[in-house]
Amino acid sequence: MNTTRASRTSERPKPLSAEIEARMKRQARRDTKPEMALRRELHALGLRYRVDRSPLPGMRTRADIVFGPAKVAVFVDGCFWHSCPQHRTLPKNNQAWWRAKLDANTERDDRVNRQLREAGWLPIHVWEHEDITRAAKRIAREVGDRRAIGLQEQSSS
């Protein structure tokens, strides 16, 4: 789960509501349920991948699922941390701090997407609320397409 590790820093303000605290704990946990479910689906579709890797050398952000030969990087994004349009919320306490933090996450996502595209990669973001089966099919299609293109380029050179 792409929960952005910076969120675990000690600068986190208090007090937090119990609800927010619980949500943060849930979301910070690694190998979260949607990510595991997605990996299972992809595996069942015959795809092989690496997990929790930086797609590019020197890139600090890790993708949750990486298809190296096809150059596809998948991020499973938590609705809270990545401000999903359907489920975004702002905690009642310390609103300015939270807004800055969540905006910074969105800006980082944009920056990482740009860097990946510039390097010939395709970033795919899956919201944690998305239908996992559909998301897996979408990923499999993209990976298949890009492999086919790669093979064509190889055979024509």
Ligand SMILES: [Zn+2]
């Ligand atoms: Zn959502």
